[in-house]
Amino acid sequence: MRKRERENPCAVCGHYHKYEEGEVCGVCGHRIPASSEKVGIQTSAFPSEILPEFLYLGSYDNASRAELLKTQGISRVLNTVPACQNLYKNSFTYHCLQDEKSLPFDDAIQFLEQCEKDKARVLVHCMSGKNRSPAIVIAYLMKRKGWRLAQSYQWVKDRRPSVDLTSEQANCLIRMIGPFAPGTGPLTDSFSESVLKTLPATETW
Numbered sequence: 001m002r003k004r005e006r007e008n009p010c011a012v013c014g015h016y017h018k019y020e021e022g023e024v025c026g027v028c029g030h031r032i033p034a035s036s037e038k039v040g041i042q043t044s045a046f047p048s049e050i051l052p053e054f055l056y057l058g059s060y061d062n063a064s065r066a067e068l069l070k071t072q073g074i075s076r077v078l079n080t081v082p083a084c085q086n087l088y089k090n091s092f093t094y095h096c097l098q099d100e101k102s103l104p105f106d107d108a109i110q111f112l113e114q115c116e117k118d119k120a121r122v123l124v125h126c127m128s129g130k131n132r133s134p135a136i137v138i139a140y141l142m143k144r145k146g147w148r149l150a151q152s153y154q155w156v157k158d159r160r161p162s163v164d165l166t167s168e169q170a171n172c173l174i175r176m177i178g179p180f181a182p183g184t185g186p187l188t189d190s191f192s193e194s195v196l197k198t199l200p201a202t203e204t205w
Contacts, residue, residue, distance in 0.1 A: 046072065047123050048160035050137055054121055055112070057137050057160055059129035060084050066091055069123060076115050076122040078108060080133045084126075093120075103132070103169065105139045105176045112140050130162055135169040139176065149173055 017025040046068055047058030056074060063069070063077060066088045079086055079096040080103075086094040095111045097104050108124075115122040126132035134156050141152040149170065157163045 047074075047125070047129070050141075050156060050159055054116060054119075055137065055140070056121065056123045057129060057133055057156065058123055058125045060125055060127045062129065063087070063123060063125045072121065074121045074123050076120050078111055078122060078124040078133075078136070080108070080124065080126045080136055097136075103135055103139075103172055103176070105136065105143075105173075108136045109140050109143050113144070116144075128162075129160065130164040131166055131169060134160065134163045134165055135173060138165070139173055142173070 017023045045062070045065060047056040047062040049055075049072075050057050053073070056072065060081070063079070063084070064087055069077075069092070074092070076093045076095070077086070079094060082096060082098055082100045084096075086092075086096060095108075097108060112122060112124070124133045124137050138149070138152045138156055141147050141155060142149065145152070147155070153163075153165065153170075
C-alpha cells in the first residue's frame with residue numbers, strides 16, 4: 001500500500017494536500033489564499049447577507065466556520081460543489097447539488113423555497129463563493145422576485161463584490177430561466193449585454 005504523503009487531512013476541506021505550502025487540493029480545489037488575498041480574510045469570515053434574515057452567500061471557508069454561522073442564525077446549508085464535504089451534519093441541515101459539471105437550478109431553487117417557507121436561514125456556498133453559488137442565488141432571485149438577470153446580478157454583486165460570474169453561467173441562467181423572467185421584459189437589456197461581454201469564460205468554483 002502506498003504511504004500517504006501526509007497523515008493529517010486539511011482542516012478546512014478534509015482532503016489530503018499540502019495546504020501549508022499553498023498546494024491546491026486535487027479533489028475540491030481548496031487552497032490557502034495568497035498573501036495578496038489575505039487582507040480581506042477577516043471581513044470575509046462571515047458570509048454575505050443577500051436577503052435579510054434569510055439568504056446568505058459564501059465560500060467553503062465560510063461554511064467551515066460553524067460557530068460564526070450559528071451567530072447569524074443559519075441552520076441550513078446548500079452546498080453547490082459535490083467534492084466539498086458537509087462538515088457539521090449534526091448542527092446543520094445540508095442539501096448538496098450532485099452535478100458538478102452543470103448547475104441544477106430546479107433542485108437548488110426547490111430547496112431554497114422550502115427554506116423560505118420554513119423561515120430558516122440558509123447559506124449557499126461553493127469553494128470560492130465567486131461564481132457557482134452566486135449563479136444559484138441569482139437564479140433564485142430571478143425566479144422568486146421576477147427580476148431580470150441584470151438586476152439580480154447587480155443585487156448580488158453589490159452585497160458580495162467578489163462575485164465573478166462566468167459568461168457560460170450567465171448564458172445558462174438565460175437558458176434555464178427562459179428568455180423572460182416572470183413579469184418582466186427581455187433579460188438581454190443593455191446592462192445584461194454589457195455584463196455578458198465582460199464576464200470570464202472559466203469557472204473557479
